[in-house]
Amino acid sequence: MSAPQRPPVGADLLAEIQRLKEERNAVILAHYYQKPEIQDLADFVGDSLDLSRKAAETDADVIAFCGVRFMAETAKILSPEKTVILPDMDAGCSLEDSCPPDQFKAFRDAHPDHIALTYINCSAEVKALSDIIVTSSSAQAILDQIPMDQKIIFAPDRHLGGYLARKSGRDMLLWPGICIVHQAFSETELLKLKAEHPGAPVAAHPECPPHIVDHADHVGSTSSILKFCAETEADVVLVATEPHIIHQMKKARPETEFIGVPGGDGNCNCNMCPYMALNTLEKLYVALRDMEPRIELSAELMDAARKPLDRMLEMSADSVGKGDVGKPVMR
Numbered sequence: 001m002s003a004p005q006r007p008p009v010g011a012d013l014l015a016e017i018q019r020l021k022e023e024r025n026a027v028i029l030a031h032y033y034q035k036p037e038i039q040d041l042a043d044f045v046g047d048s049l050d051l052s053r054k055a056a057e058t059d060a061d062v063i064a065f066c067g068v069r070f071m072a073e074t075a076k077i078l079s080p081e082k083t084v085i086l087p088d089m090d091a092g093c094s095l096e097d098s099c100p101p102d103q104f105k106a107f108r109d110a111h112p113d114h115i116a117l118t119y120i121n122c123s124a125e126v127k128a129l130s131d132i133i134v135t136s137s138s139a140q141a142i143l144d145q146i147p148m149d150q151k152i153i154f155a156p157d158r159h160l161g162g163y164l165a166r167k168s169g170r171d172m173l174l175w176p177g178i179c180i181v182h183q184a185f186s187e188t189e190l191l192k193l194k195a196e197h198p199g200a201p202v203a204a205h206p207e208c209p210p211h212i213v214d215h216a217d218h219v220g221s222t223s224s225i226l227k228f229c230a231e232t233e234a235d236v237v238l239v240a241t242e243p244h245i246i247h248q249m250k251k252a253r254p255e256t257e258f259i260g261v262p263g264g265d266g267n268c269n270c271n272m273c274p275y276m277a278l279n280t281l282e283k284l285y286v287a288l289r290d291m292e293p294r295i296e297l298s299a300e301l302m303d304a305a306r307k308p309l310d311r312m313l314e315m316s317a318d319s320v321g322k323g324d325v326g327k328p329v330m331r
């Protein structure tokens, strides 16, 4: 048996990815938390809502998804006739891991008068058990369309759910999941940075805990934070989300300094998503060459999971990847 062919290197690698992409009639979608070299060769870079919309509307035969598994699954559910490949199938998400479908079903069964508004960062099985999917871009607009007296379960991110509950004055039942990346931001390090850069605005993702969000001048999805940063006139912005997005911020506003808020004691890389980091150009090349690893889900599961995703797309039709969780609210 001949040894598997090694990926080419340097410019040859980029050229081969391009060649395979054309040969396969593939589109490359990437999330803002991907490595800069992946963002730069993708056909489209966006937040979870933008990427879902792109996946639903593309006429490519193959979607090469540079993000995490739940995002690639969403693409497959919204475009079941297409082949969806993910460079590394181990690219999971701590929020997905925090919400096993059997436990979520038991929780739903225990609260039959609640609807389940579920963050897109979950498995296809949990989506299938939900009423409406939301992203951080679409959550506020969708919540605004649900009557105030409707009881709601929000899963799996307790920080996004808590933030929305405080902002809307609703009393939602929150699943206790967290994003390990946004949970890691250090308030002490943030306060040090604020002291070093007086007046620098703080932009934070709502997956951050309240002790970070409370210091923010802008709270929103990755696309919303990017928009804020592109429009700011500040010389320095402190960024409390996964720092690979700073690549796009620098392109949008080279004259501003964007500083990623550190995690832990400031000496770790724990503000970087270890799952997103699994994707590399070499793995993307191999995935396009071998059409593996690919997302495979049963038709029955996809049909059930598509309903709450379609509801999200309908209910957020005007809310747009500009969709903004908005100005911060205090606890």
Ligand code: 13P
Residues within 6 Å of the ligand: 046, 047, 048, 049, 121, 135, 136, 137, 179, 207, 220, 221, 222, 223
């Ligand atoms: P958005 O890009 O939708 O803001 O989501 C952030 C995230 O954590 C993706 O995993």
Ligand code: SF4
Residues within 6 Å of the ligand: 033, 068, 092, 093, 094, 095, 121, 179, 180, 181, 182, 207, 242, 273, 274, 275, 276
């Ligand atoms: Fe999941 Fe957090 Fe990574 Fe996003 S940043 S994929 S929420 S672990």
